[in-house]
Every structure is written in structure tokens, then in C-alpha cells.
Amino acid sequence: xxxxxxxxxxxxxxxxxxxxxxxxxxxxxxxxxxxxxxxxxxxxxxxxxxxxxxxxxxxxxxxxxxxxxxxxxxxxxxxxxxxxxxxxxxxxxxxxxxxxxxxxxxxxxxxxxxxxxxxxxxxxxxxxxxxxxxxxxxxxxxxxxxxxxxxxxxxxxxxxxxxxxxxxxxxxxxxxxxxxxxxxxxxxxxxxxxxxxxxxxxxxxxxxxxxxxxxxxxxxxxxxxxxxxxxxxxxxxxx
Ligand code: UDP
Numbered sequence: 001x002x003x004x005x006x007x008x009x010x011x012x013x014x015x016x017x018x019x020x021x022x023x024x025x026x027x028x029x030x031x032x033x034x035x036x037x038x039x040x041x042x043x044x045x046x047x048x049x050x051x052x053x054x055x056x057x058x059x060x061x062x063x064x065x066x067x068x069x070x071x072x073x074x075x076x077x078x079x080x081x082x083x084x085x086x087x088x089x090x091x092x093x094x095x096x097x098x099x100x101x102x103x104x105x106x107x108x109x110x111x112x113x114x115x116x117x118x119x120x121x122x123x124x125x126x127x128x129x130x131x132x133x134x135x136x137x138x139x140x141x142x143x144x145x146x147x148x149x150x151x152x153x154x155x156x157x158x159x160x161x162x163x164x165x166x167x168x169x170x171x172x173x174x175x176x177x178x179x180x181x182x183x184x185x186x187x188x189x190x191x192x193x194x195x196x197x198x199x200x201x202x203x204x205x206x207x208x209x210x211x212x213x214x215x216x217x218x219x220x221x222x223x224x225x226x227x228x229x230x231x232x233x234x235x236x237x238x239x
């Protein structure tokens with residue numbers, strides 16, 4: 001089976017909240033720069049990198065619809081939030097000398113490229129980081145599903161899901177000191193036990209295409225690169 005340490009093309013999924021640092025909202029430039037540095041160190045290994053960044057640090061569809069907005073409208077606002085995050089990350093990567101393309105599922109040609117699958121593949125072959133923005137382009141989905149969809153389309157060997165903790169636990173490690181981390185867990189276990197790795201549609205899409213999900217800590221300096229080099233702690237979600 002495919003190992004995390006042998007990937008040549010990966011999808012990195014991070015939440016919007018990962019960009020806000022200690023702030024309660026928006027983008028925290030030093031935090032964005034730090035994550036860009038983590039991406040750079042993997043890029044230097046010759047790994048082709050896709051990214052999907054959420055939008056929860058700016059706007060979530062459910063938050064808007066809870067306030068009486070139509071769900072679809074609120075979801076489009078959420079998708080636009082992901083474009084802002086993608087542009088922020090692009091700026092940080094390019095400041096480090098990494099050529100980066102923002103590819104939007106919703107056309108906005110002045111701001112980002114439209115999504116054309118074969119064109120995105122070409123960017124990756126040329127070692128450009130591709131940030132897939134605006135989710136799937138459809139309401140009622142999440143950026144976890146968008147990451148899984150694009151990872152499948154780009155033939156990524158795995159999705160790396162960067163979180164605050166170094167893997168998937170049987171219960172919340174922030175609340176329970178005796179929480180146990182899984183080394184390996186199946187898609188079905190994640191779904192049955194509601195382990196909260198990604199939403200159910202993203203897990204099912206990964207399962208149906210045998211795409212492993214590597215859950216790791218984004219707070220661990222060098223962690224992303226370490227896993228790709230064959231070390232570090234993480235949970236591997238697989239079939
Ligand atoms: N969204 C959507 N369709 C998609 C992806 C995202 O409608 O394909 C909207 C949805 O409203 C979501 C918001 O964009 O709440 C932000 O994405 P997400 O909640 O996945 O961000 P994260 O939690 O990863 O920061």
C-alpha cells in the first residue's frame with residue numbers, strides 16, 4: 001500500500017482557522033508566513049503540492065443561514081472567503097519564491113484562474129503550488145470535500161490534513177488526558193465512530209477512491225516535511 005513517505009504529489013488541506021493565529025478572526029500574517037514556510041520545505045523536496053484552504057476564519061455558510069440567510073447564499077459567501085485565504089497564502093508563498101497559482105471553482109478571472117483540470121495538472125508538473133479556491137463551487141459542500149475531489153482529480157497520493165493535534169484520537173485530547181491516538185484507522189471506523197476527521201461526504205469520497213488521509217499537526221515545526229521524509233507522528237486513514 002502507499003506510504004506517506006513516498007508521495008510525489010500531495011494535497012494539503014488546512015482550515016481557514018489555521019490562518020488566524022491567536023486572533024479570533026481573519027488572517028494573521030506571521031501565521032500565514034509560517035505555514036508557507038512549511039509548504040516551502042516540502043516543495044524543496046520536489047513534491048508537487050496542491051492546497052485547499054477553508055474559509056471558517058472569515059465566514060461559514062451555516063453561520064449565515066443560522067441568522068436567517070438562505071443557505072445557498074451563505075454558502076457562496078463562505079466560498080468567497082476561501083478565495084481571500086487562497087490569495088493570502090499565494091502572497092506568502094510567492095514572498096518565499098514559490099510560484100503559486102490560485103485556481104477558483106467560481107470564475108473570477110481578474111483574481112484567479114478558472115479551474116481547468118488539465119491546466120492545473122500542467123502547473124503541478126512545472127512545480128507550481130496550486131491552491132484550489134472557492135471550494136467545489138457548489139453550496140451544501142465543505143472544503144474538506146473540495147480537497148478530496150481535487151486530490152482525486154489531480155491524482156494525489158494522499159491528502160494531508162493539517163490540524164491542531166497530531167492525529168485522530170478516540171476522544172478529544174484537549175478535554176481527555178487519557179485520549180488515545182490511532183496510528184491507522186479505516187474510513188468506515190471514522191464514519192461509524194464519528195471521529196471528526198473530515199465530514200462524512202469527504203470521507204466517503206476518499207474511501208471510494210482509495211485516497212489515504214494523513215492527519216497531522218500543523219503546529220509542529222517541520223512536521224509536514226518530516227512525514228513526507230518518513231518520520232513523525234500522524235494518523236493514517238485508509239481502507
Ligand atoms: N463552501 C461551500 N461549498 C464548498 C466549499 C465551501 O458552500 O464546496 C462554503 C460553506 O459555507 C463553508 C464555507 O464555504 O462553511 C467555508 O468552508 P469550510 O467551512 O469548509 O472551511 P473550514 O472549516 O475548513 O475553515
